[in-house]
Amino acid sequence: MHGTILILLKRYIQTQYDHSTWVNLLELAGLSGATFDHKTVYPDENLYALVDQAAAATGATAGELHERLGEYLVPDIMYMYQKLVDPTWRTLDMLEHTEHTMHRQVRREHAENAPPVLAVKRLSPNEVQIDYVSARRMGGLAVGIVRGLAAYYDEADRIAVTPTTSADGQRVSIYVQRN
CATH class of the missing domain: 3.90.1520.10 (H-NOX domain)
Known part of the structure; x- marks a missing residue:
């Protein structure tokens, strides 16, 4: 997954919720302290894990x-x-x-x-x-x-x-x- 998508996911979470929500999602997804760069490609599993944790936290489905x-x-x-x-x-x-x-x-x-x-x-x-x-x-x-x-x-x-x-x-x- 292109880092830009992960950076924009971070911004989306921080905009819709707050920075602490993002930090908690990173921790729950097993990515504590992770930072993402827009020039790097990351394993798709990073996005899946973050979206799954966000879904669990918000009550929305991963698809939503x-x-x-x-x-x-x-x-x-x-x-x-x-x-x-x-x-x-x-x-x-x-x-x-x-x-x-x-x-x-x-x-x-x-x-x-x-x-x-x-x-x-x-x-x-x-x-x-x-x-x-x-x-x-x-x-x-x-x-x-x-x-x-x-x-x-x-x-x-x-x-x-x-x-x-x-x-x-x-x-x-x-x-x-x-x-």
């Missing part, structure tokens, strides 16, 4: 936390990759082009990151079908990112996001429609 984290990540992701984003794109355009812009860049610069493979099919001007494939089984994060993109583009009230398979599988299908 993945979705919330995905929404939270979007402004930072968009800032990091702004050079790759066409300023005329909106939510569905961004989804359609993510695999061939941002994910391609990540794979080229950081092959060890292995972002999910997204097969996105534009069904109509107002619909896309996303097939998410990743051994990480974090489709909830992808669902959250889609919702976060809709908010980022001021379309949250017009974008419906529907996972059509379980969001915790290796293969997750997500239907997105603009009303």
Whole structure:
């Protein structure tokens, strides 16, 4: 897992709760005193352990936390990759082009990151079908990112996001429609 995701998880926890909650989660996850660097790739188990502990502490499911984290990540992701984003794109355009812009860049610069493979099919001007494939089984994060993109583009009230398979599988299908 790319360190940036773990750093943003830390910020999310500190923003939604407080710093002591983050410190407690690190301890409960067996990562006491751990610090994360945005240039380093860490074992996926670090994120899983932290999210599992956060779920236990908050009463939310791990999937719900993945979705919330995905929404939270979007402004930072968009800032990091702004050079790759066409300023005329909106939510569905961004989804359609993510695999061939941002994910391609990540794979080229950081092959060890292995972002999910997204097969996105534009069904109509107002619909896309996303097939998410990743051994990480974090489709909830992808669902959250889609919702976060809709908010980022001021379309949250017009974008419906529907996972059509379980969001915790290796293969997750997500239907997105603009009303």
